[in-house]
Amino acid sequence: MRGQAPPETDQAENWDVLKKLLPYLSEYKARVILALLFLVAAKLATTGMPFLIKGIVDQLGAAGNNSMVSGQWFLAPVALVLVYGLLRFANVLFGEIRDTLFGRVTERSMRRIAHEAFVHLHRLDLDYHLNRKTGGVSRDIERGVSGISFLLRFMVFSILPALIEIMLVVGILLFQYGWKFGLTTLIAIITYILFSVKITNWRRAFLREANTADSASNSRAIDSLLNYETVKYYTNEAFEANRYDANLKQLEQAKRKNRLSLFALNGGQALIISVSMTAMMLLAVLGVQNGAMTVGDFVLVNAFMMQLFIPLGSLGFVYREIKTSMINIEQLFNILEIQPKINDAPNAKKLVVSQGEIEFKQVEFSYRSDRDIIKGLSFKVTAGQTLAVVGASGSGKSTLVKLLFRFYEPTAGRIEIDGQDIQQVTQDSLRRAIGVVPQDTVLFNDSIWENIRYGNPSAGDEAIKQAISMAYLDDFIAQLPDGTATQVGERGLKLSGGEKQRVAIARTILKKPPIMVFDEATSSLDSQSEQMILKAIQEMAKNTTNLVIAHRLSTVVNADQIIVLEQGRIIEQGSHDDLMLSQGSYAQLWLAQQKEDSQ
Ligand SMILES: Nc1ncnc2c1ncn2[C@@H]1O[C@H](COP(=O)(O)OP(=O)(O)OP(=O)(O)O)[C@@H](O)[C@H]1O
Numbered sequence: 318m319r320g321q322a323p324p325e326t327d328q329a330e331n332w333d334v335l336k337k338l339l340p341y342l343s344e345y346k347a348r349v350i351l352a353l354l355f356l357v358a359a360k361l362a363t364t365g366m367p368f369l370i371k372g373i374v375d376q377l378g379a380a381g382n383n384s385m386v387s388g389q390w391f392l393a394p395v396a397l398v399l400v401y402g403l404l405r406f407a408n409v410l411f412g413e414i415r416d417t418l419f420g421r422v423t424e425r426s427m428r429r430i431a432h433e434a435f436v437h438l439h440r441l442d443l444d445y446h447l448n449r450k451t452g453g454v455s456r457d458i459e460r461g462v463s464g465i466s467f468l469l470r471f472m473v474f475s476i477l478p479a480l481i482e483i484m485l486v487v488g489i490l491l492f493q494y495g496w497k498f499g500l501t502t503l504i505a506i507i508t509y510i511l512f513s514v515k516i517t518n519w520r521r522a523f524l525r526e527a528n529t530a531d532s533a534s535n536s537r538a539i540d541s542l543l544n545y546e547t548v549k550y551y552t553n554e555a556f557e558a559n560r561y562d563a564n565l566k567q568l569e570q571a572k573r574k575n576r577l578s579l580f581a582l583n584g585g586q587a588l589i590i591s592v593s594m595t596a597m598m599l600l601a602v603l604g605v606q607n608g609a610m611t612v613g614d615f616v617l618v619n620a621f622m623m624q625l626f627i628p629l630g631s632l633g634f635v636y637r638e639i640k641t642s643m644i645n646i647e648q649l650f651n652i653l654e655i656q657p658k659i660n661d662a663p664n665a666k667k668l669v670v671s672q673g674e675i676e677f678k679q680v681e682f683s684y685r686s687d688r689d690i691i692k693g694l695s696f697k698v699t700a701g702q703t704l705a706v707v708g709a710s711g712s713g714k715s716t717l718v719k720l721l722f723r724f725y726e727p728t729a730g731r732i733e734i735d736g737q738d739i740q741q742v743t744q745d746s747l748r749r750a751i752g753v754v755p756q757d758t759v760l761f762n763d764s765i766w767e768n769i770r771y772g773n774p775s776a777g778d779e780a781i782k783q784a785i786s787m788a789y790l791d792d793f794i795a796q797l798p799d800g801t802a803t804q805v806g807e808r809g810l811k812l813s814g815g816e817k818q819r820v821a822i823a824r825t826i827l828k829k830p831p832i833m834v835f836d837e838a839t840s841s842l843d844s845q846s847e848q849m850i851l852k853a854i855q856e857m858a859k860n861t862t863n864l865v866i867a868h869r870l871s872t873v874v875n876a877d878q879i880i881v882l883e884q885g886r887i888i889e890q891g892s893h894d895d896l897m898l899s900q901g902s903y904a905q906l907w908l909a910q911q912k913e914d915s916q
């Protein structure tokens with residue numbers, strides 16, 4: 318699924334998509350029915366028109382032959398012409414009313430489906446999001462949503478009316494002019510439909526190819542733009558442009574195949590229409606010649622044929638478009654059908670944090686089955702205390718946070734908060750209880766103020782100001798011409814690393830969770846700011862249970878407990894003093910860092 322072409326489905330499955338759309342129609346039942354009534358009315362109006370034309374032609378012809386008998390010869394055709402005008406107007410008006418009525422249905426469906434897709438994407442687990450390609454997914458959704466609106470409209474307003482119209486015309490020709498006309502029309506229609514269906518199905522592969530290429534090139538463009546700076550650091554603009562162009566080339570080729578096959582389709586359809594029109598007109602000419610039909614009948618047959626092939630032509634077009642939409646919608650539904658790997662247990666309760674004690678019990682974890690990251694880890698963070706985790710890069714420190722936050726599930730063992738297994742409580746209540754200052758803070762492209770407020774959207778201005786002070790952001794903000802209204806830029810890149818970290822800290826202060834996690838929260842700060850932030854953290858930490866991850870040991874000396882992690886295992890554990898006394902790897906690291914600092 319992820320970014321790949323969807324599996325080739327057979328037709329039956331494809332039509333299933335239609336069934337999934339029915340609920341969207343049923344929301345506005347009355348509207349749909351009313352729109353359908355106007356549709357039928359419009360069709361009846363069109364079907365009446367050829368009869369009027371026949372009447373007019375015949376009467377004019379008769380008047381011409383009989384010369385003037387009375388002034389009446391003039392009135393009758395004029396009346397018919399007026400009725401004709403009225404019908405023509407009614408036809409257009411009813412059509413417009415129908416569209417206006419139905420517009421509401423499609424607009425609401427588009428809103429629903431786009432909303433549903435958005436909510437669904439947020440429900441999917443972190444793993445999905447690390448693998449997805451933003452540009453591609455957004456394109457898939459975009460195409461799917463517009464496909465749905467198209468399909469709803471055309472399912473109701475093109476297929477149905479075309480079928481009604483075709484049946485009416487065939488019926489009329491059959492009863493009015495006999496089996497020859499009826500049969501010829503029927504053969505024409507059947508050939509036309511069979512041909513269209515066959516060719517359209519054949520074209521499906523090209524369409525899928527074009528879609529995949531479209532999503533791929535969009536993914537590439539977005540990814541490249543997101544990495545703008547990296548592209549510049551390595552002066553890889555040409556490289557990026559070439560890669561993008563390679564994707565565009567695939568898209569171009571897919572579109573070309575698409576266009577050529579469209580030519581085959583349209584050409585074939587035109588041929589079928591022309592041959593049948595000619596045959597029908599020949600039949601009518603013969604009829605007029607041997608006196609079985611009037612000139613008016615010839616005109617009528619002609620008008621009906623035109624009227625028949627317009628909906629047929631639109632049916633061909635619509636069938637093609639419907640298939641396109643269905644392929645697009647299919648892709649959207651594929652996304653909607655991806656199941657999140659992390660789910661609330663049935664009957665999951667809300668997490669109740671009374672103390673805030675965290676316990677890891679024999680936790681094992683791997684991102685991929687072939688490489689273990691966390692190996693039988695057990696430790697306890699006593700309520701209200703601070704536990705520090707130190708260890709080499711890649712030893713699994715940030716992974717512990719992801720497990721605690723339930724972005725991933727341990728493969729064995731369990732994690733408990735106040736004795737409640739985190740797998741048995743709702744994700745929502747769990748995540749509400751934990752504040753995380755992440756290793757790499759990414760901000761929304763909004764103002765500093767709004768970014769901080771994100772920690773608790775309902776917080777008042779005073780609380781936000783307090784959080785700003787506690788995170789030592791006052792001085793920085795005072796220097797800014799726009800103050801807290803300063804825009805931070807895409808992903809917060811207009812702030813320095815340390816400023817971003819402080820915004821993240823302020824945000825977490827505002828959230829006020831009973832459990833705090835700091836993943837290298839001061840790694841981007843100079844020693845002076847670090848000391849200030851550490852004070853702020855200690856202030857905050859008084860009332861909470863804390864997990865602090867740090868490289869710099871000087872930031873963890875005050876922790877109640879320190880665990881030293883190596884390749885997913887605890888190799889040492891104790892307070893700073895304990896660890897110094899035991900002269901293990903912590904003590905060595907400490908001395909090395911002290912030396913570094915004093916240099
Ligand atoms: N989503 C993922 N899929 C596969 N492997 C991953 C994933 N995330 C992390 N890893 C791997 O897991 C290991 C532990 O990563 P983790 O982020 O926990 O390290 P860390 O101790 O926080 O390191 P650092 O101090 O550099 O932040 C790393 O070797 C990393 O490559």
Ligand SMILES: [Mg+2]
Nearest residue numbers: 714715716756
């Ligand atoms: Mg890390």
